[in-house]
Amino acid sequence: MLLTISLIFGYDEGNTKRGDGMLEINKVNKRFGEETVLQDVDFLLQKGESVLLLGPNGAGKTTLIRIIMDFYRPDTGSVVWQSGKGNYKVGVVLQDPSIIDRLTVKEMIHYTRSLHKNPLSYEEVLQSCGLESQEKVRTENLSIGQKRRLTFSLALVGQPELLLMDEPTAGMDLSARKAFYQKIESLKQQGITILMTTHLLHEASMLGDRVLMLEKGMLKQDREIESITEESKWVRFSLKEESPLVSKRLEKIGFQYSTMQGKWEVNTSDADSLVRWLVTEQIQFEKLEIEKQTMDHFFEEMLDQEGDQNANSV
Template identity: 40%
Template sequence: MQNSRRDSRQGSGRSSGQPSETAAVRVRGLRKRYGAPRTGYKDAVAGLDLDVAHGEIVAVLGPNGAGKTTTVEILEGFRDRDGGEVAVLGEDPRRAGRGWRARIGVVMQDSRDMSELTVLEKVRATAAAYPDPRDAEEVVAAVGLEQKARARTRGLSGGQRRRLDVALGIVGRPELLFLDEPTTGFDPQARRSFWDLVTSLRDDGTTILLTTHYLDEAAQLADRVVVVRDGVVVAEGTPGTLGGPEARTPVVTWEQDGVRRSERTDRPTALVARLIAAAGPDGEVPGLTVTRPTLEDVYLSLIGESEDDGTGPRTDQDDDTAGGAPAGTEAA
């Protein structure tokens, strides 16, 4: 059901090359560099363009150091930029005031803001800063912390802290929600429940910008996927069309005369039928397989597999005792 809702909205995405005055997020030529004259400068973001339509879930993927976190921090107003134009909910984040801040929600990559407050007290205190917050108890339940509602936040496990971060990000009923590695430390059941929550938020009209190292999460949730490499967007599209038709073309592989052969074709059924017909009376084709490229396959082809050292996007999930950001997440 989640996939059908997502697919029905695929037409709402806007290309980064098409300006949109009504986009929830509009970025043109964004630049940010780090360093000093003595040591030299490095571009973390090198002319990035991005649009996020209202009511859309966009997942941003990329290898470590690609500029994802720097870009998101600029959009959130936590980091200044060196160049380019940025509009978030119609305002420039570096000039926006408290009213703008109340319209966005942020789930950071790693929060250490623990205190003597209980989970429910912390969520209620955060809710009090917003004009139309969600019910704190409902939010605590939605992130799977009902059993810890009366527990002090300083005693939470890593996975429980992560769930609290999510609760604090959504309790204000934001128009635009930034989710940076939101399910780190979630167990599989909590992760599925969170996906349902994110989908329901989108269906209620919340715009969501998601950065994640989990490709299955991007495939499940996103209306559109944006791949960033070396500080620029190198590809974007729906999870099912990213990379274009050629990247998504099935590959038929088989053995013939002791040699492994393969052919990329948009008509795999016809090719398989020909191979079987040519195989003789028994119709057996040794080693016959048909492989349809996954989002992971397309992603790796876009960034270059050599750049992914095992710390880039993943397809599995840590257990609920893990805390903090995924290993190898970019610092910038």
């Protein structure tokens, strides 16, 4: 079964709330046997935004994507498609690239194009996946990375309005990832709505407008990427001359010496005030760095907080 073609999802006329909304997840719950995989997941996906679904292994990311695709039914809750015209064209890229065997790349592209009313041209699709020299190669003989590139390009054949992707860059080499990032940026400029899972945190800040953080099946965070990166900053510097007295003063206001960085550092929501304090107190510093919070820091802090809560509940 080919899972990279565009799909048409019906329109649920009930519960439409906001004009710019495309997809609404309402209190979705899902269990497999005794295991709760999703619990009261609730969010609205707006038209034209790029949303990254983050979380550790087993958080429920793939299950949520498959519920949106109608592969699984939620036990309770609903998935509501909001559309004035009755349906959306949706492109899908699954975590495991699934392509029909015994077809060449050329035949696979032509077959997928035949399934759509207004498909991209053959040349556009072939150029998009960068497999011009593999045009006559059978799909089972492609590398994992080449299959990834092909499945991604096939998902765009029907010119979808929504693109659902589950770990789309897994197995791609560096050059393929760079091409993928450029394509995603182009799709965002075209106004295509994107929802994708990833385990590469730097992809969130590069590709996303918003991040949904799943932890043990529950939606822990729904935040704009910009609000996360601007929320706090790292202030780092070296002392021109180390002294126990200065060290104590720095430690008193929260600075710690990082042996990894080889500098004094602190994570703060008010970097300007701390720098002014350094100047006012005549701290002899050099090599000052002010770095925005990264998605890695945000993710680590979320997991640390969850771990603390679990420890306190024992």
